[in-house]
Amino acid sequence: MKMTGTERVLTALAKKEPDRVPHMEIIIDPKVQQAILPGVSYEDFLDHMDIDGHVIFDKIYAWKYETVDEGRGIVRDQWGALTQFGSERLGHPIDRAIKTEKDLDAYVCPDADEEWRYDALKKWIKRFKGKKAIFAHVTDVFDIARESFLGDVAYYQAMIEKPELVDRVNQIVLEYNLKSIKNQIELGADALTITGDFAVTKGPMVSPKHTGRFLTPATKKQVELGHKMGVPVFKHTDGNLWKIMDLLIDTGIDGLHPIDPNAGMDLADVRNKYPNLCLMGNVDCAATLSWKSVEEVRQEVKSCIKKAGYGGGYICMSSNSIHSGVKPENYVAMINAIREFGKYPLELA
């Protein structure tokens, strides 16, 4: 019997077999979406393409920005950092909010209870509740505390020189995130996404010791809140995670995205070592979806489903996002291939 997108995604996150391998993305660039279905709204696009879920990404839907230089795409984000937007939907901080400890003493945290932050979520729930999985979302504490608050260099140095400063900044962000998570789930979100890279291609950004000291405790608290409120949680982080996988699993996450294929993360290897984890992603958006052929996309999707789909617990997604460099025909090919190869029970040679 055909499942709804909600049922499909939640079944996969529960590490069971749905009717077919689910598909969704954290972000689909509007240029790609419009090239596939010109003039159609994002919501109608998800419906038409029968995509199973949607993430209400905090930076896109629920953060406040103040324009500083419209021509150069520079804004001040709600944490106080100067952020520059380029060709993608997400900007990148170029100057931090906190430069001295006095700045921190005087700091006023954004209010997670402001109702406007949840307007988009309410709209999506009204249209898609019960049909598509609607994901609450927060950007992880490490990401915000490092990029927006202290800046990369100061945060990393403080991990060694002034751990209490890192703890202080982390706590501010964590308290905001926990309130946001609570509000989103109370409004009806089906699941929770926590995004924020802990690793790069070569390995973790900080040592396993520092990951366990400063990064995963906050993630764990957010996961625990999601579970306490009755929803599954997945974590997104790019990169080679092998050295910190046990720490990530220990946070209690139900799913992990994207199992970065360009960073030595093989679906079969992760599946063998962590059989109870829902795997999400792995279809390469750097090369395959961006410039390889439709047939190569089809074969890669088949390979991913073969490696991770048996027994359920796999959501077929890109290895990061459908960014503006993805060929529209390749994204269509990816979705078609998931339909072609992802019907349960799987029969893949």
Added chain:
Amino acid sequence: MNEELFEILKKGVIDGDVENCLKSIKKGLDSGVSGEDILVKGLIPGINIVGKLYSEGEYYLPELLMSGKVMEESIRIFDPFLSKKGGERAGKFIMGSVKGDIHDIGKNIVIMMLKGNGWEVKDLGVDVPPEIFCEEVKNGNYDILGISTLLTITMPNAEKTINAIKQAGLRDKIKIMIGGAPVTKEFADKIGADEFATDAWEGLTKAQRLLIKK
């Protein structure tokens, strides 16, 4: 006694111990050890070990940046001595992140390693269009151009930059390196770069090799 000082300094850099390093530098200078020896025999071997440890996955960004802080605070004392390093000739390097890419930490770490090894470096910053790279190469007298690209989506701009340099008739004037996590040899060869690097240590060692070949 000097050897002991150099070991203390080397260890200070490796451990990211700013206070101890600066104290030892002042002590060394007061006791007549040359600034050049302190830099070349103590500090630089330390930062090179750190770079290698980072490349091998033993050190991570916090450790690398703390060692970088030691070098930065020490370099303020030794600025006049940064024109050469040991027996190897230091060169002139110009670097920037390509158009559309506003990430800079990788680039900044490479610059730190280069400067720590006696290179003169001009940092063009981030989101640098091909024409700016071209103009700087034309007007400067650099040995190597470093193009940084962290995002898959901005990698094509690295190719546009190299093409712009070729079209301006400047390709033979300068060696070109491309760096960043998504960069591969295949991509570097495809776009006509002389070398590529995926981390700071690799960037430094390949830059030194390119300089020798030049």
